[in-house]
Amino acid sequence: MKGKLLFFCLFIVAIAQNVLASADTLSVAALMNTLDEAVNAHKDYVAVRESRIAGLRRQLADADTASTDFFRWNGEMYKEYKAYVCDSAIHYLNVNLNWAECRGDREAACETRLELAYLMASAGMYEEATDLLARIGRASLSARLLPDYYNCLYKLYNELSFYTLDNTFKKRYRALAACYDDSLMQVLPPTATLCLERKEMHKAMAGNMDEAFSINDTRLAGAVPNTPQYALVTYQRSLLYRRAGNRGEEKRFLALSALTDIRLSITDHASLWMLAQLLYEEGDIERAYRYIRFSWDETNRYNARSRSLQTAGILSLIDLTYQAMRERQNDRLRLYIWCISALTLLLVAAMAFIYRQMKRLSVARNHLERANEQLHISNHIKEEYIGRFMNLCSVYINRLDAYRRMVNKKVSAGQTEEVLKMVRSREVLDAGLKDLYENFDSAFLRLFPDFIEKFNELLHPEDRIVLRKGELLNTELRIFALIRLGIDDSSQIAEFLRYSVNTIYNYRAKVKNKACVSREDFETRLMMIR
Numbered sequence: 001m002k003g004k005l006l007f008f009c010l011f012i013v014a015i016a017q018n019v020l021a022s023a024d025t026l027s028v029a030a031l032m033n034t035l036d037e038a039v040n041a042h043k044d045y046v047a048v049r050e051s052r053i054a055g056l057r058r059q060l061a062d063a064d065t066a067s068t069d070f071f072r073w074n075g076e077m078y079k080e081y082k083a084y085v086c087d088s089a090i091h092y093l094n095v096n097l098n099w100a101e102c103r104g105d106r107e108a109a110c111e112t113r114l115e116l117a118y119l120m121a122s123a124g125m126y127e128e129a130t131d132l133l134a135r136i137g138r139a140s141l142s143a144r145l146l147p148d149y150y151n152c153l154y155k156l157y158n159e160l161s162f163y164t165l166d167n168t169f170k171k172r173y174r175a176l177a178a179c180y181d182d183s184l185m186q187v188l189p190p191t192a193t194l195c196l197e198r199k200e201m202h203k204a205m206a207g208n209m210d211e212a213f214s215i216n217d218t219r220l221a222g223a224v225p226n227t228p229q230y231a232l233v234t235y236q237r238s239l240l241y242r243r244a245g246n247r248g249e250e251k252r253f254l255a256l257s258a259l260t261d262i263r264l265s266i267t268d269h270a271s272l273w274m275l276a277q278l279l280y281e282e283g284d285i286e287r288a289y290r291y292i293r294f295s296w297d298e299t300n301r302y303n304a305r306s307r308s309l310q311t312a313g314i315l316s317l318i319d320l321t322y323q324a325m326r327e328r329q330n331d332r333l334r335l336y337i338w339c340i341s342a343l344t345l346l347l348v349a350a351m352a353f354i355y356r357q358m359k360r361l362s363v364a365r366n367h368l369e370r371a372n373e374q375l376h377i378s379n380h381i382k383e384e385y386i387g388r389f390m391n392l393c394s395v396y397i398n399r400l401d402a403y404r405r406m407v408n409k410k411v412s413a414g415q416t417e418e419v420l421k422m423v424r425s426r427e428v429l430d431a432g433l434k435d436l437y438e439n440f441d442s443a444f445l446r447l448f449p450d451f452i453e454k455f456n457e458l459l460h461p462e463d464r465i466v467l468r469k470g471e472l473l474n475t476e477l478r479i480f481a482l483i484r485l486g487i488d489d490s491s492q493i494a495e496f497l498r499y500s501v502n503t504i505y506n507y508r509a510k511v512k513n514k515a516c517v518s519r520e521d522f523e524t525r526l527m528m529i530r
Contacts, residue, residue, distance in 0.1 A: 028248060031255040032287070038262040039294050049265040053080050071099050071108065078115070083228065083266040086123050086303050090116065107145075110136055114148040121156040122268075124163070129156050143187070147194065150184035193219070193229070200236065209244050216240060231260035235271045251278055258291075267302040269295070433498065441472035444481045454529045455480065458522060463514035475499075479507050484526055 038045075060073040074096045081089035093116040100109035113132050120129040133152060141149055154177050161173035181198065188195040196219050203212035216237050223230040238253035257271035276291035410418050445451065455477065456464040467474060473481060475497065482493050490504040497504070515522045 028252050028255065031252060031259070035255050035259050035262070036287075036290075038259055039290070042262050042265075042294070045263050045265045049080065049084060053077070056080060065099075071096055074099070082119065083264075083268040083302075085301065086119070086268070089119060090123075093119065106140070107142065110141060110145055111148070114145060114152050118148070118152045118155055121152065121159055124159070126156065126160055146187045147184060147192070150180050150187065151194065153180040154184055193222075197236070200240075204240055204243055209240065212240055213237075226260055226263055228260075228264060228266065231257045231264065231266065231269070231271070234260065235269075238271070238274070247278065247282075251275065254278065267298040269298070272298075437478070438472065440481075441478070444485070445472060448481075448484065448529060451481065451484070451529055452477065455526070458517060458525055459511070459514045460516050476507055476511050479504060480511065480526060483523065484529060488523075 056073060056076050060070070060077060063069040063073050074092045078089050078092040078096070081092065093112055097109060097112045097116065100106075100112055113136055117129045117132040117136075120126075120132065129152070133149075133156065136149065138149065157173045157177035157180065161170050161177055164170050164173060185195065185198055188198070196215055200212050200215040200219070203209075203215065216233065219233045220230075220237065223233045234253045235257035238250045238257065241247075241250035241253065254271045254275040258269065258275055260266075261269040261271060272291055273295040276288045276295060279285075279288035279291065410416075452465070452467070452473075459465070465474065465476060467477075478497060479493055482496065487493060487496070490501050490508070494501045494504045512519045512522050517525055
């Protein structure tokens with residue numbers, strides 16, 4: 001049997017050492033990320049505790065109020081609420097105290113008063129705790145309850161010394177706390193958990209940090225992870241590292257303690273707001289603010305005056321710094337928005353400028369294309385008419401030469417009357433003009449084969465031009481054919497067609513009056529005929 005017990009103890013120690021080793025190797029950054037996740041998921045952990053409370057409440061409702069089961073289930077409810085909701089914990093202790101007093105169970109009544117006094121002293125209800133302890137006679141307590149009695153008195157006066165503002169009372173309370181601490185150490189078994197805790201504190205206060213850490217190592221090895229004891233031991237180890245000036249390890253064990261508190265839904269904690277203060281001092285304002293706000297909400301849930309006083313100062317400081325930081329961020333954000341707006345306006349202006357330039361370039365390209373097209377047409381016209389001109393010149397030269405020889409022959413033969421008759425005749429002139437116009441018409445229609453059809457589209461249907469048989473162009477069409485070729489001057493047109501200028505004006509006006517488009521657009525549309 002003893003061998004089995006020894007094996008079990010060694011097994012537990014090995015597990016604890018492995019947990020401690022894993023805590024040592026886990027990086028602070030990883031712990032912080034895990035802690036962030038736990039803060040975000042804290043409602044899930046609260047639901048677990050509430051589920052346990054609901055189960056205990058059903059057990060309590062089924063218990064007979066006169067039975068010891070009622071006392072026991074009330075005690076279990078107190079333990080669930082002890083570090084969760086202070087008011088509820090006090091309520092269930094008061095119920096048990098009334099139960100014990102009504103049944104004359106002095107031992108149970110004293111034990112409950114001590115638990116109630118300790119809880120009230122922790123929560124800042126110092127007058128109530130003092131009154132409860134005054135009702136307990138030292139001589140009437142059993143040896144089992146003496147450690148609790150002295151521990152309550154130590155807790156009360158230590159809390160009073162911490163929160164009083166009067167130096168005289170502060171010294172008095174410290175002396176009483178030290179006195180009751182000595183009495184506590186005399187009645188505690190050397191291996192008791194509380195004894196080890198107090199020894200660790202004494203060694204640390206005396207500056208014997210190696211011995212203090214050694215005691216904490218023993219306590220940490222015996223603490224099971226994810227238990228209130230583990231949260232307490234890791235928190236107290238962080239205090240040792242604070243005394244030793246090792247901020248990195250202090251932060252690590254504060255994070256471990258805070259993580260355990262959150263997972264167990266312990267709202268009566270100090271580790272998280274102390275970690276928030278440490279992060280604030282390091283400049284991690286965002287995370288410090290998130291932790292202190294969460295800690296403040298948990299403190300309000302616990303509803304203990306002393307805890308609110310402890311966190312109010314650092315909360316106010318971090319909150320002001322955080323708000324100032326957010327204001328600076330907002331100022332930078334506003335500046336960035338202004339810069340982005342200005343850049344956007346510049347971009348819009350640049351896009352508008354580029355668009356206008358591209359539009360102008362497009363217009364210029366269109367003009368250039370039309371100019372090139374017009375130049376191509378002009379070149380084609382020139383080629384066509386130059387060829388026709390050279391051919392006509394050659395024909396007319398041959399005709400003049402033939403005419404010269406015939407005149408010379410008749411003059412040499414003395415046929416002057418014949419010569420005079422030939423000179424007075426218009427046959428030669430009319431034949432030349434006919435050839436000239438036929439050549440012009442033929443050349444023009446080769447260049448603009450759809451001219452007549454498209455020209456008629458500019459006129460009302462009833463006023464469209466119908467050519468006589470054998471005609472290529474008539475006078476009206478020939479006038480506007482010359483205009484299409486770029487000869488817009490009426491005097492030049494009149495000279496070519498051998499009409500008066502007024503006649504040309506009349507022809508132009510008459511045709512424009514028949515147009516189905518405005519007079520201003522008529523010649524523009526005419527020039528667009530290809």
